[in-house]
Amino acid sequence: MDNGPAPRTVAELGEFGVIERITRDRRASPAESIGPGDDAAVLAAPDGRVVVTTDMLVQDRHFRLDWSDPDDIGHKAIAQNAADIAAMGARVTGFVVALACPPDTTLDFVDRLNKGMSDEAARADGAIVGGDLVQAPILVISITAMGDLGDRAPVLRSGARPGDVVAVAGTLGRSDAGWAALRAGRRDLTDVIDAHRAPRPPYAAGITAADRGATAMSDVSDSLLADLGHIATASGVAIDVALSALADPVLDAAARELEADARQWVLTGGEDHALAATFPPDVALPEGWTTIGRVEAGAGVTVDGAAWSGNSGWQSFTV
Ligand SMILES: Nc1ncnc2c1ncn2[C@@H]1O[C@H](COP(=O)(O)OP(=O)(O)OP(=O)(O)O)[C@@H](O)[C@H]1O
Numbered sequence: 001m002d003n004g005p006a007p008r009t010v011a012e013l014g015e016f017g018v019i020e021r022i023t024r025d026r027r028a029s030p031a032e033s034i035g036p037g038d039d040a041a042v043l044a045a046p047d048g049r050v051v052v053t054t055d056m057l058v059q060d061r062h063f064r065l066d067w068s069d070p071d072d073i074g075h076k077a078i079a080q081n082a083a084d085i086a087a088m089g090a091r092v093t094g095f096v097v098a099l100a101c102p103p104d105t106t107l108d109f110v111d112r113l114n115k116g117m118s119d120e121a122a123r124a125d126g127a128i129v130g131g132d133l134v135q136a137p138i139l140v141i142s143i144t145a146m147g148d149l150g151d152r153a154p155v156l157r158s159g160a161r162p163g164d165v166v167a168v169a170g171t172l173g174r175s176d177a178g179w180a181a182l183r184a185g186r187r188d189l190t191d192v193i194d195a196h197r198a199p200r201p202p203y204a205a206g207i208t209a210a211d212r213g214a215t216a217m218s219d220v221s222d223s224l225l226a227d228l229g230h231i232a233t234a235s236g237v238a239i240d241v242a243l244s245a246l247a248d249p250v251l252d253a254a255a256r257e258l259e260a261d262a263r264q265w266v267l268t269g270g271e272d273h274a275l276a277a278t279f280p281p282d283v284a285l286p287e288g289w290t291t292i293g294r295v296e297a298g299a300g301v302t303v304d305g306a307a308w309s310g311n312s313g314w315q316s317f318t319v
């Protein structure tokens with residue numbers, strides 16, 4: 001019997017067909033868990049507490065289809081959520097993925113988006129256990145991540161104390177540099193463009209930081225200055241950052257090409273999802289962490305002892 005041409009778009013295959021296609025490989029969920037397919041998922045919460053966070057990506061606000069491949073968008077959507085779990089000192093247990101897309105979205109696009117999400121979920125050691133699929137005029141990906149602290153205390157933004165060391169794990173400023181390269185049409189600057197399209201946060205560093213006694217932690221989503229600012233405010237302390245500790249030859253090379261200021265990227269660029277944390281002064285930093293500053297008495301964030309002039313990072317409602 002001839003069933004006609006194979007469906008090509010989300011509208012042609014239909015909601016339940018697409019869900020079946022997305023979840024086909026996801027039946028195997030972690031032990032004691034129920035994954036996609038029922039009214040809700042069930043996740044084990046081994047220590048009785050659940051860490052939970054949500055972040056969304058909106059087309060033309062967080063990504064552009066002419067700048068990012070579908071798998072990049074998937075990576076980024078999962079990464080920005082898993083980074084918030086890591087920033088609490090927790091490990092990811094599961095994700096639920098709510099996807100809104102236009103009816104003419106191709107199945108190839110959905111497959112590749114799904115592959116990017118699955119690959120990054122695997123990097124974060126978590127499973128995609130459910131979601132939602134609806135029609136919308138543009139793409140919106142809203143993800144909720146759940147995590148487990150084991151026997152650790154959560155690392156809050158409020159625990160930094162004067163005398164603590166400030167350190168980061170992961171790269172800073174490369175995503176902003178990549179965004180600048182894309183706006184300038186400089187597709188050859190692949191190091192920074194790749195970092196913008198698909199950040200790879202250092203999830204394990206969040207857990208090692210917690211185990212080593214980190215006093216406060218955050219991922220860097222808006223900018224180093226803005227996110228350290230949140231730690232400073234929540235902790236009632238001042239933070240001073242040493243610019244010399246933030247040098248990155250990849251950024252310097254991109255800055256030469258784009259006639260830009262690498263310092264601006266590193267201090268005020270968002271979307272790298274590096275981890276920034278404070279540690280007591282007598283602690284040996286875990287592998288992957290680099291000292292970039294110090295916690296002091298007072299308020300606010302300074303760079304080499306002075307206020308940073310100019311903008312301090314992304315704000316959703318100003319542009
Ligand atoms: N609409 C909302 N309702 C309730 N709480 C919210 C809402 N939006 C944000 N929050 C809470 O406010 C806090 C700060 O949110 P924010 O989104 O800035 O954090 P983030 O996810 O670490 O940063 P980013 O969104 O840049 O990745 C979080 O605890 C978040 O759960």
Ligand SMILES: Cc1ncc(C[n+]2csc(CCOP(=O)(O)O)c2C)c(N)n1
Pocket residue numbers: 055060061062063064179221222269270271314316
């Ligand atoms: C098309 C396009 N325009 C602008 C940007 C830059 N950008 C978007 S969100 C964000 C920080 C986190 O914000 P939020 O708090 O909304 O997650 C930044 C720096 C981009 N990536 N793509």
Ligand SMILES: [Mg+2]
Pocket residue numbers: 054055
């Ligand atoms: Mg958020």
Ligand SMILES: [Mg+2]
Pocket residue numbers: 055080081084221
């Ligand atoms: Mg976030």
Ligand SMILES: [Mg+2]
Pocket residue numbers: 083084087218219220221
């Ligand atoms: Mg965060």
